[in-house]
Amino acid sequence: MYTIVDVAKYCGVSTATVSMALNNKGRLSPATRAKVLEAVDKLGYVYNQTAANLRNNESNQVGLLLNDITNPFYSELTLSLNQEMELHNKMLFLANSEDSPERQRRIIESFISHKVGGMVICPALGLDLDFLVTLKRRQIPVVLAVRNLEIADYDFVGTDNFQGARLITQHLINLGHRKIAFLGGMQGSKTRANRLAGYISVLLENDINLETKYSFTCESNRKASEIMMNGILDHYPEITAVICYQDIVAFGAMRALHTRNINIGKEIALTGFDDIPEAADTHPELTTISVSAKEIGRKAGEVLLKRIHGNTENPQHIIIPPTLIIRHSCGS
Amino acid sequence: MYTIVDVAKYCGVSTATVSMALNNKGRLSPATRAKVLEAVDKLGYVYNQTAANLRNNESNQVGLLLNDITNPFYSELTLSLNQEMELHNKMLFLANSEDSPERQRRIIESFISHKVGGMVICPALGLDLDFLVTLKRRQIPVVLAVRNLEIADYDFVGTDNFQGARLITQHLINLGHRKIAFLGGMQGSKTRANRLAGYISVLLENDINLETKYSFTCESNRKASEIMMNGILDHYPEITAVICYQDIVAFGAMRALHTRNINIGKEIALTGFDDIPEAADTHPELTTISVSAKEIGRKAGEVLLKRIHGNTENPQHIIIPPTLIIRHSCGS
DNA sequence: CTGAAAGCGCTTACAG
DNA sequence: CTGAAAGCGCTTACAG
Numbered sequence: 009m010y011t012i013v014d015v016a017k018y019c020g021v022s023t024a025t026v027s028m029a030l031n032n033k034g035r036l037s038p039a040t041r042a043k044v045l046e047a048v049d050k051l052g053y054v055y056n057q058t059a060a061n062l063r064n065n066e067s068n069q070v071g072l073l074l075n076d077i078t079n080p081f082y083s084e085l086t087l088s089l090n091q092e093m094e095l096h097n098k099m100l101f102l103a104n105s106e107d108s109p110e111r112q113r114r115i116i117e118s119f120i121s122h123k124v125g126g127m128v129i130c131p132a133l134g135l136d137l138d139f140l141v142t143l144k145r146r147q148i149p150v151v152l153a154v155r156n157l158e159i160a161d162y163d164f165v166g167t168d169n170f171q172g173a174r175l176i177t178q179h180l181i182n183l184g185h186r187k188i189a190f191l192g193g194m195q196g197s198k199t200r201a202n203r204l205a206g207y208i209s210v211l212l213e214n215d216i217n218l219e220t221k222y223s224f225t226c227e228s229n230r231k232a233s234e235i236m237m238n239g240i241l242d243h244y245p246e247i248t249a250v251i252c253y254q255d256i257v258a259f260g261a262m263r264a265l266h267t268r269n270i271n272i273g274k275e276i277a278l279t280g281f282d283d284i285p286e287a288a289d290t291h292p293e294l295t296t297i298s299v300s301a302k303e304i305g306r307k308a309g310e311v312l313l314k315r316i317h318g319n320t321e322n323p324q325h326i327i328i329p330p331t332l333i334i335r336h337s338c339g340s
Numbered sequence: 341m342y343t344i345v346d347v348a349k350y351c352g353v354s355t356a357t358v359s360m361a362l363n364n365k366g367r368l369s370p371a372t373r374a375k376v377l378e379a380v381d382k383l384g385y386v387y388n389q390t391a392a393n394l395r396n397n398e399s400n401q402v403g404l405l406l407n408d409i410t411n412p413f414y415s416e417l418t419l420s421l422n423q424e425m426e427l428h429n430k431m432l433f434l435a436n437s438e439d440s441p442e443r444q445r446r447i448i449e450s451f452i453s454h455k456v457g458g459m460v461i462c463p464a465l466g467l468d469l470d471f472l473v474t475l476k477r478r479q480i481p482v483v484l485a486v487r488n489l490e491i492a493d494y495d496f497v498g499t500d501n502f503q504g505a506r507l508i509t510q511h512l513i514n515l516g517h518r519k520i521a522f523l524g525g526m527q528g529s530k531t532r533a534n535r536l537a538g539y540i541s542v543l544l545e546n547d548i549n550l551e552t553k554y555s556f557t558c559e560s561n562r563k564a565s566e567i568m569m570n571g572i573l574d575h576y577p578e579i580t581a582v583i584c585y586q587d588i589v590a591f592g593a594m595r596a597l598h599t600r601n602i603n604i605g606k607e608i609a610l611t612g613f614d615d616i617p618e619a620a621d622t623h624p625e626l627t628t629i630s631v632s633a634k635e636i637g638r639k640a641g642e643v644l645l646k647r648i649h650g651n652t653e654n655p656q657h658i659i660i661p662p663t664l665i666i667r668h669s670c671g672s
Numbered sequence: 673c674t675g676a677a678a679g680c681g682c683t684t685a686c687a688g
Numbered sequence: 689c690t691g692a693a694a695g696c697g698c699t700t701a702c703a704g
Contacts, residue, residue, distance in 0.1 A: 291623030
């Protein structure tokens with residue numbers, strides 16, 4: 009593996025000259041520059057970006073911390089953040105917290121140790137806030153995505169969960185539903201609290217009696233929600249509509265319904281949240297709330313980049329408005 | 341941001357001592373070690389891994405190059421590779437080629453520039469092989485995943501596409517189908533060629549006339565395959581079964597079928613390939629070939645790690661055998 | 673058991 | 689227009 013010294017020797021110039029040729033800086037004669045570039049090509053020299061970063065006290069790496077890359081919502085976010093970073097010649101470290109606060113902490117420390125210039129974090133549930141405060145002191149730009157932490161001094165990009173839930177609840181009420189369940193999300197999740205609040209607020213506005221027993225928590229995977237949905241069917245046959253916390257949760261619920269040969273859309277209405285691509289593949293296709301993961305990823309990248317370049321405005325909260333996507337799972 | 345020098349000054353020791361304390365190396369008196377560690381804690385010093393890497397001429401970063409992180413098959417692979425890397429304290433760079441050979445080239449060069457210790461690559465279609473040969477000369481470990489390139493001297497982890505296609509084709513024939521189409525994949529894809537060969541070989545073995553017009557290419561997304569499926573229905577109404585190149589392709593085909601109110605499983609049989617989680621969410625659930633993306637990711641990580649640690653055995657080709665998953669899209 | 677010094681591969685301020 | 693030298697934050701072989 010050649011270094012800048014080898015290239016310099018090969019051309020009979022100094023390493024300073026090679027460096028300047030490589031970075032297109034300083035005033036080199038075109039002839040010298042050409043000679044160097046040719047040597048680079050001939051030797052197959054490859055620039056050591058990490059050495060340059062060390063010397064310049066810079067970084068062109070950013071970290072992305074997710075809970076579950078396997079969730080299509082997050083993989084779309086990853087893609088668009090990645091595209092944004094590529095445009096600005098930054099590399100992306102990817103890590104998965106799997107919703108473990110301890111693991112998340114380790115990962116963030118690892119990001120710092122690896123000298124990221126900034127990071128976007130989808131916080132794990134139960135993350136201790138003290139840690140984030142010390143993180144802030146490190147002066148490294150952090151933007152929170154998807155899940156907000158209500159820590160005033162962090163940038164955040166996400167959606168309006170309260171509003172999204174309102175949209176979908178009102179839609180069901182307009183269709184005549186009165187016994188509406190809310191299924192999914194974990195106890196203690198801020199996101200869930202907001203969606204639940206949206207659902208409740210619309211119920212109240214419409215003078216519908218709030219039955220707290222109609223809201224159910226479950227893990228965000230198909231298996232867990234399938235089991236829960238079966239429980240709902242067994243114990244609350246009066247329910248005519250269920251608002252699922254996420255599309256993934258709705259998929260699990262659908263399994264339970266299909267197994268029992270219950271006609272979704274006719275006998276029961278079902279809704280999701282996120283509008284991942286798969287939501288249009290189910291049968292019936294899922295009525296859901298669209299939250300553009302792509303847009304969140306892009307915006308988060310944009311904000312992060314600005315911070316990395318020294319922007320010190322007050323923290324921004326960018327809210328991508330959710331929209332109602334009507335398909336066939338509430339009738340058609 | 342403190343450095344090792346600050347910590348050393350704070351404790352009144354040399355930087356060598358701090359370094360040794362940090363790495364648990366050398367013979368330091370427990371008292372000194374404790375003093376250093378305490379200072380680290382107090383100052384909030386964080387280790388600069390990149391500086392250490394430069395000095396040691398090591399790396400604890402690996403690169404993962406994918407075509408489409410948005411495809412659930414690849415996100416599962418990413419997750420399991422990531423887990424494997426985390427176990428060994430390596431960070432993962434993620435990049436998306438979006439199947440552009442030129443972009444892929446840029447990314448690989450960027451990986452090298454950022455001093456990855458190795459990389460796993462799912463090659464983009466149409467990658468020029470010369471480039472891979474020069475890559476080989478750089479001595480940096482590379483393992484190919486999912487798509488093989490038939491370059492003898494690279495490690496590869498993937499599945500047996502030929503065998504998988506044979507499994508599913510035989511299944512359809514056993515169910516009585518004779519007019520079987522093959523839908524999807526791009527011209528020039530090695531993977532497609534192998535699956536197509538499996539399909540053809542079983543047809544021939546069963547004395548079924550091979551109709552070359554029954555095989556169709558299309559991009560691996562829902563929209564493209566929906567359009568193609570509509571074409572098939574319009575022009576070849578005699579077809580009773582279609583083998584889709586991937587689950588994603590099958591999802592698009594399902595859309596076309598649902599739109600036309602054709603009963604999947606009864607009027608037409610449909611199969612996928614990959615067994616991504618969503619394959620069990622469709623209605624009817626998709627009969628498909630299971631290829632464990634998790635297993636591929638894990639194994640690829642394992643092989644890469646061995647290479648990084650200096651293993652110089654001959655290149656390995658690890659084939660994860662595919663299995664047939666019978667659900668309801670071919671009748672039940 | 674601990675310190676002084678060289679060096680990993682770059683860049684840049686300073687001379688010339 | 690180009691070179692010699694110092695320094696980014698580490699580690700390790702060598703002294704003591």
